[in-house]
Amino acid sequence: MGLDPSSIRDHTQGAAVRPHRGMARRLQVTVLVAGVLALSGCSQDSDSEFLRLALPQGASDRTDAIFELWIGAWIAAGIIGIGVFGMIVWSVLHYRRRSDSEIPAQTRYNLPIEVLYTIAPIIVIAVLFFFTVQAQEDVEADVAEPEHEISVVGAKWAWTFVYQDGEAIGGDTDVFDLGTPDELTELYLPVDETVRFTLDSPDVIHSFWVPEFYFKRDVLPGRSSTFDVTPTREGVFRGRCAELCGTFHARMLFDVHIVSREEYDEHLAELEQAGQVGDPSGAADSTTVVGLDQESEQ
Numbered sequence: 001m002g003l004d005p006s007s008i009r010d011h012t013q014g015a016a017v018r019p020h021r022g023m024a025r026r027l028q029v030t031v032l033v034a035g036v037l038a039l040s041g042c043s044q045d046s047d048s049e050f051l052r053l054a055l056p057q058g059a060s061d062r063t064d065a066i067f068e069l070w071i072g073a074w075i076a077a078g079i080i081g082i083g084v085f086g087m088i089v090w091s092v093l094h095y096r097r098r099s100d101s102e103i104p105a106q107t108r109y110n111l112p113i114e115v116l117y118t119i120a121p122i123i124v125i126a127v128l129f130f131f132t133v134q135a136q137e138d139v140e141a142d143v144a145e146p147e148h149e150i151s152v153v154g155a156k157w158a159w160t161f162v163y164q165d166g167e168a169i170g171g172d173t174d175v176f177d178l179g180t181p182d183e184l185t186e187l188y189l190p191v192d193e194t195v196r197f198t199l200d201s202p203d204v205i206h207s208f209w210v211p212e213f214y215f216k217r218d219v220l221p222g223r224s225s226t227f228d229v230t231p232t233r234e235g236v237f238r239g240r241c242a243e244l245c246g247t248f249h250a251r252m253l254f255d256v257h258i259v260s261r262e263e264y265d266e267h268l269a270e271l272e273q274a275g276q277v278g279d280p281s282g283a284a285d286s287t288t289v290v291g292l293d294q295e296s297e298q
């Protein structure tokens with residue numbers, strides 16, 4: 001039943017293994033240093049998607065914290081991955097069965113190793129948790145006085161944006177834009193000016209997501225939430241619903257135009273001229289799939 005003590009060997013036994021171990025360790029260190037150097041060349045402004053590790057190029061003031069968290073998590077995962085796979089490959093080769101007559105040393109109940117593989121993941125999770133909370137605080141920090149306020153209504157299956165900022169059109173009316181799954185809603189934002197978004201849903205949970213902001217926020221029925229962001233790069237970006245919300249979830253897209261303040265003001269004036277003034281109530285009849293000539297139970 002019990003293990004024959006003579007068959008248990010300390011893994012440090014035998015001077016012959018030392019040169020191998022030295023080589024393996026040098027190889028591991030070399031790979032680690034090369035990996036860290038390669039990743040430290042990463043930048044979110046880089047043209048290469050490879051150097052951004054698949055993130056899009058950022059377009060807001062809140063992207064730095066997420067980018068650093070993303071790269072940091074990859075460095076941590078790389079170090080752990082190389083360490084673990086290195087040890088697996090090394091022990092498979094080093095302790096392989098070398099002859100038919102003798103099986104390799106059988107080891108079990110190695111308390112230090114068991115303590116190590118219990119504590120190490122807890123440390124990894126604690127460190128990732130710490131940096132995640134730090135990044136979240138940076139991303140969600142409120143601005144004292146945002147320059148613009150925009151209400152977002154996410155409803156099955158299109159977005160409505162209400163610009164509560166009528167400065168360009170006289171100062172006391174709101175203008176809005178709403179779309180359909182066929183004709184996407186357009187969101188205009190002035191570059192380098194802070195916007196406070198307020199999110200609401202009349203039906204189910206949606207999620208407001210602009211990938212270039214490295215940010216998404218659930219849009220919950222019955223509970224408003226806000227976040228502040230300053231767009232930093234002019235361009236046209238695709239926004240999405242990131243919460244599976246029903247049949248035409250995949251069509252719940254919008255276009256984000258980050259433009260100069262002049263163009264932004266012009267757009268608001270155009271909405272006013274088009275009669276899109278006031279606050280639409282959102283999708284009152286949210287079981288109708290607007291613009292698709294189809295009706296849905298959901």
Ligand SMILES: [Cu+2]
Pocket residue numbers: 154205206207241242243244245249252
């Ligand atoms: Cu949705």
